[in-house]
Amino acid sequence: MSYRILLLAKQVPDTRNVGKDAMKSDGTVNRVALPAIFNPEDLNALEFALRVKDQRKDAEVIIITMGPPRAADIIREGMYRGADKGVLITDRKFAGSDTLATSYAISLAVKKLAPFDMVVAGRQAIDGDTAQVGPQVAEKLNIPQITYAEEFLGFMKNKIQVKRRLERGVEILEAEGPVLITVHSSAADCRVRNAKRVMKYKYARTEIELQEAAEDYIEMLESRPYLQIKQWSVTDLKADVSLLGLSGSPTKVKKIENVVFTHKDSTTLSSSDADINKLVKSLISSHVIG
Amino acid sequence: MSKNIFVYCEITEEGHVADVSLELCSKGNKLAKELGVDINAIAIGDKLDNIADEVSAFGVSKLYLAEDKKLFPYLNMPHSNIVSKILQEQKADIVLFGATSIGRDLAPRVASTLKCGLTADCTSLEIGDHYVKKTDTTYKNLLYQIRPAFGGNIIATIINPDMHPQMATVREGVMKLEPLKKKVKPEIIKIDVNKYVSKSDFAISIIDRKIEAQKVNIKGAQIIVAGGYGVGSKENFSLLKQLADLLGGEVGASRAAVDSGFVDHERQIGQTGVTVRPKLYIACGISGAVQHTAGMDQSAQIISINNDAEAPISKIADYNIVGTINEVIPKMIKYYRQNSK
Numbered sequence: 239m240s241y242r243i244l245l246l247a248k249q250v251p252d253t254r255n256v257g258k259d260a261m262k263s264d265g266t267v268n269r270v271a272l273p274a275i276f277n278p279e280d281l282n283a284l285e286f287a288l289r290v291k292d293q294r295k296d297a298e299v300i301i302i303t304m305g306p307p308r309a310a311d312i313i314r315e316g317m318y319r320g321a322d323k324g325v326l327i328t329d330r331k332f333a334g335s336d337t338l339a340t341s342y343a344i345s346l347a348v349k350k351l352a353p354f355d356m357v358v359a360g361r362q363a364i365d366g367d368t369a370q371v372g373p374q375v376a377e378k379l380n381i382p383q384i385t386y387a388e389e390f391l392g393f394m395k396n397k398i399q400v401k402r403r404l405e406r407g408v409e410i411l412e413a414e415g416p417v418l419i420t421v422h423s424s425a426a427d428c429r430v431r432n433a434k435r436v437m438k439y440k441y442a443r444t445e446i447e448l449q450e451a452a453e454d455y456i457e458m459l460e461s462r463p464y465l466q467i468k469q470w471s472v473t474d475l476k477a478d479v480s481l482l483g484l485s486g487s488p489t490k491v492k493k494i495e496n497v498v499f500t501h502k503d504s505t506t507l508s509s510s511d512a513d514i515n516k517l518v519k520s521l522i523s524s525h526v527i528g
Numbered sequence: 529m530s531k532n533i534f535v536y537c538e539i540t541e542e543g544h545v546a547d548v549s550l551e552l553c554s555k556g557n558k559l560a561k562e563l564g565v566d567i568n569a570i571a572i573g574d575k576l577d578n579i580a581d582e583v584s585a586f587g588v589s590k591l592y593l594a595e596d597k598k599l600f601p602y603l604n605m606p607h608s609n610i611v612s613k614i615l616q617e618q619k620a621d622i623v624l625f626g627a628t629s630i631g632r633d634l635a636p637r638v639a640s641t642l643k644c645g646l647t648a649d650c651t652s653l654e655i656g657d658h659y660v661k662k663t664d665t666t667y668k669n670l671l672y673q674i675r676p677a678f679g680g681n682i683i684a685t686i687i688n689p690d691m692h693p694q695m696a697t698v699r700e701g702v703m704k705l706e707p708l709k710k711k712v713k714p715e716i717i718k719i720d721v722n723k724y725v726s727k728s729d730f731a732i733s734i735i736d737r738k739i740e741a742q743k744v745n746i747k748g749a750q751i752i753v754a755g756g757y758g759v760g761s762k763e764n765f766s767l768l769k770q771l772a773d774l775l776g777g778e779v780g781a782s783r784a785a786v787d788s789g790f791v792d793h794e795r796q797i798g799q800t801g802v803t804v805r806p807k808l809y810i811a812c813g814i815s816g817a818v819q820h821t822a823g824m825d826q827s828a829q830i831i832s833i834n835n836d837a838e839a840p841i842s843k844i845a846d847y848n849i850v851g852t853i854n855e856v857i858p859k860m861i862k863y864y865r866q867n868s869k
Contacts, residue, residue, distance in 0.1 A: 251678075253678055253681065278787075336645065337636070337639075337646070338639065338640060338643065338644075338645065338646075341640060365677075365678055366648075366677065366678075367648065367649065367677075367799070367800055368636075368646075368648040368649075369632050369636070369648065370635075370636035370639070370646060370648060371636075372636075373604075373633060373636035373637045373640070374636050374637065374639065374640035376637065377608075377636075377637045377640035377641055378640060382604065382605055382731045382732045383604055383633070383637065384732065385604075385629070385632070385633045386629055386633070399735070404629045405628060405629055405794075406541070406739055407737065407738045407739040408737070408738050409601075409734055409736070409737045409738075410734070410735050410736035410737070411732050411733070411734055411735070412732070412733050412734075412735050413731060413732045413733075414731055415731060417731075417732070423787070423793075424793065487645070488643070488644050488645030488688045488690065488691035489645035489646070489647060489673075489686050489687070489688055490686070490687050490688070490689060491684055491685070491686060492658060492672065492685040492686065492687045493684070493685040494682050494683070494684050494685075495682065495683045495684075495685075496681070496682055503846075504842065504843075504845050504846055504847065504848055505846065505847050505848070506837060506842075506847075506848045506850060507847055507848065507849045507850070508849070508850060508851065509849060509850065509851025509852070509855050509856045509859070511859060511863075513849070514849070514856065514859045514860055514863055515859075515863045515866075515867075517831070517847060517849070517860075518860060518863040518864050518867055519863070519867050521808070521829075522864075522867050522868055526807060526808050526828075526829055527751065527775050527808060527864070527868075
């Protein structure tokens with residue numbers, strides 16, 4: 239039997255470089271203008287998973303992502319870089335889920351893919367920065383977790399060894415049995431796309447995407463099952479709807495304030511020698527520096 | 529319903545209560561006074577004799593101690609099982625954790641066990657009410673968990689109306705450390721560790737640890753010269769270092785600069801880095817997204833060097849120098865040398 243690695247990944251809006259084009263005239267962010275990307279630490283996680291696979295010839299990496307239909311893009315991206323299969327969890331009933339409800343849905347998908355040997359995820363996603371879903375999936379699966387992983391050190395008989403990065407140093411951990419690992423941004427960057435894999439997987443599609451495809455395309459996919467990206471709904475997961483979406487989320491958003499920068503008295507200076515000399519002098523005389 | 533507040537006291541390598549946990553005790557104490565309830569603390573580790581004394585200036589009324597050789601260093605499953613069980617038994621209503629690598633590893637697992645909400649990296653905690661029109665219900669005295677979200681472009685107030693406890697993590701330096709004048713030793717409740725953990729909780733073992741003391745201490749620096757994406761390269765950061773060294777300060781960075789590999793992660797300032805309050809903050813090539821300014825807007829004075837006079841940071845800076853790093857910083861160095869004795 240193969241060594242099964244499940245990779246949890248998320249498609250996120252690129253909140254890191256909110257440029258001028260993404261700012262509205264009232265000083266708030268125009269979310270639609272942000273591109274959807276593969277969450278950065280999930281790419282570190284993919285590399286982590288692929289390095290495990292490099293050491294186990296019988297290993298397979300399956301990407302699980304939850305999101306709208308277009309999130310299938312990151313499954314294809316993962317396939318181009320080395321993942322073998324993908325599952326898209328998509329259903330309107332998931333909308334409004336907080337981390338607890340999300341981890342419930344994902345844990346059901348993971349269970350559906352059991353038996354597995356390892357679950358790998360990025361430490362956190364840049365649209366929320368919570369770092370909660372990984373540990374919460376581990377709890378729901380009742381398996382141990384290793385967070386902040388930086389490097390896969392290898393197999394030691396039936397155990398694995400992982401290095402984790404903490405504020406003040408590193409730890410080497412050894413784990414036996416299935417474990418969930420969240421990968422830190424200090425881990426190795428993800429390998430780039432492989433041209434052969436791009437050619438092989440560029441036609442991979444989910445059911446929703448197939449509905450819009452031409453007849454001959456569907457025939458091609460039937461003859462090449464590896465191009466089928468699984469798509470699971472609430473029904474497929476046999477999920478308890480009350481534990482999903484808004485009703486399954488203990489946290490509610492009471493208020494959202496768009497960040498608008500307010501003016502305070504400030505002095506604008508040029509980069510001329512005179513201006514800077516004057517500033518430095520005033521800082522020294524007021525004992526801010528010196 | 530009991531409305532007790534709990535703080536998870538993280539134990540440092542040296543066996544002390546971490547600063548962030550004491551900061552949370554300070555905040556928790558204020559919230560407890562507002563609600564008219566008690567604040568309790570949980571400490572888990574080995575040799576915890578000194579802990580009661582260390583929290584005595586922070587108004588903790590009960591201290592739950594789980595002491596055992598195998599509970600130090602921190603391991604996720606034993607610690608989360610102990611914390612979860614104490615919180616269940618005591619019907620905790622508010623629980624606060626430091627947003628450290630331990631707190632952020634532990635709190636989500638505890639929240640999942642208790643099926644309650646958790647808000648990460650809160651920048652403010654308040655008590656308030658919540659009215660639901662549909663059911664005409666008013667929830668009294670909820671914990672408002674306030675945090676930047678969506679990359680810092682929005683500020684969200686999160687509440688947990690129905691499913692309690694209400695849990696939050698807070699980064700070090702966000703809440704103020706305010707020891708009380710009068711020290712009162714808390715009541716100590718010793719936990720029978722073997723009843724709370726089982727052998728299977730130790731499926732992961734630590735086989736090696738290398739603890740390095742933090743190399744940089746930007747939190748304690750009086751002057752910070754911070755760079756953003758606009759600095760452009762690792763090489764240009766050496767200019768910032770020159771200025772910082774000259775002024776006796778430290779180099780800091782925004783997340784964009786850290787993500788671009790210009791500078792180490794330990795220098796990151798902002799919501800996902802450290803929070804600083806220096807007397808002078810020089811922001812170089814930093815546009816001023818809220819996730820960054822949340823970590824530095826309490827600085828006494830802010831100077832921004834940016835070639836975009838309209839960058840968001842200009843709104844909070846005391847001085848805006850319009851120009852490039854390469855032209856402005858050498859001049860600052862030059863005139864500082866000329867003018868200081």
